[in-house]
Amino acid sequence: MARSSLKGKRVLITGASGFIGANLLRESVNQGAQAFIFVRKDSNLWRIRDILSSAKKIQVDLGNPRRLKNILKQIRPQIILHAAAYGTRPEATDFKRIIEANLKGTASLLDCCLDLDFELFVNTGSSSEYGIKKILMREKDSLNPATPYGISKAIATLYAQNLARIENKPIVTLRLFSPYGYYEAINRLIPAVIISCLKKEDISLSSAASVRDFVFIEDVMSAYKKAYERRSEIKGEIFNIGSGLQYTVGDIVSRIIKLTNSKIRLKWSSLDSSRIEPKHWQADIRKAREQLHWQPAYSLDKGLSRTIDWFKKNRRLYC
Secondary structure: OOOOOOOOOEEEEEOOOOHHHHHHHHHHHHOOOEEEEEEOOOOOOOOOHHHHHHEEEEEOOOOOHHHHHHHHHHHOOOEEEEOOOOOOOOOOOOHHHHHHHHHHHHHHHHHHHOOOOOOEEEEEEEHHHOEOOOOOEOOOOOOEOOOHHHHHHHHHHHHHHHHHHHHOOOEEEEEEOEEEOOOOOOOOHHHHHHHHHHHOOOEEOOOOOOEEOEEEHHHHHHHHHHHHHOHHHOOOOEEEEOOOOOEEHHHHHHHHHHHHOOOOOEEOOOOOOOOOOOOOOOEOOHHHHHHHOOOOOOOHHHHHHHHHHHHHHOHHHOO
């Protein structure tokens, strides 16, 4: 975001202890925003521990509307960046908890914000909402999510869009594809391979043929910036935020090995995966270009190089 765009603004971030939320918090603090974060009692704050003093931490359950509404009235956020979610990991299969967090939690937060005179509410969506497609994924496509996580996120996005139109509120959804970069969890593909390369340890992997649309975290952050800049023109809209390109896992791994000059041994097909692996997973980002005025600025190699450099400096957080 432009250096002055958030200065003095009251910014509320949910899910600030997570990958996306932690980066949003850092961006907000760096720009001089008055940052407020919602956390759970059991939230692991390792990503943001060094900047906690720059934000107001509030322990709250999004499923408790009475307490939630009281807190919102007190802090009166001008910008709400909703990144809280549960179920992104394959082992997270508790359907009830997924629905409670992603659908009921989002609906509760939206409902409690309606009385506020906010400037922007960004709902963080997911490409998992689409389900399996054979072509580029477009925002106008029918949604056929194949996982409980995708189902919960899809309904939450539709609820947010409907509410924006009925209430004429500046609510938008950024449908993220596969973000990578600073503070991503160690059990994710890119961090796991980078750490293995830096430690010179062989790594077990599942399928080299799996495909993703990877988008660098700094490009993701710039999409939130654009949403704020164009908030009055994009009420109720949904935007794909991806690179617009598809890569195989094998290609990603080989690029990391080349960029780190590593000689580790790859043990392909030695890990089982419960994920449904499509043959196509690629964002159509034309709408984001045309209406949001956003497009990715980082090539895959440039984004990976930045990520590798960051991990070299911050290995202590992971090892």
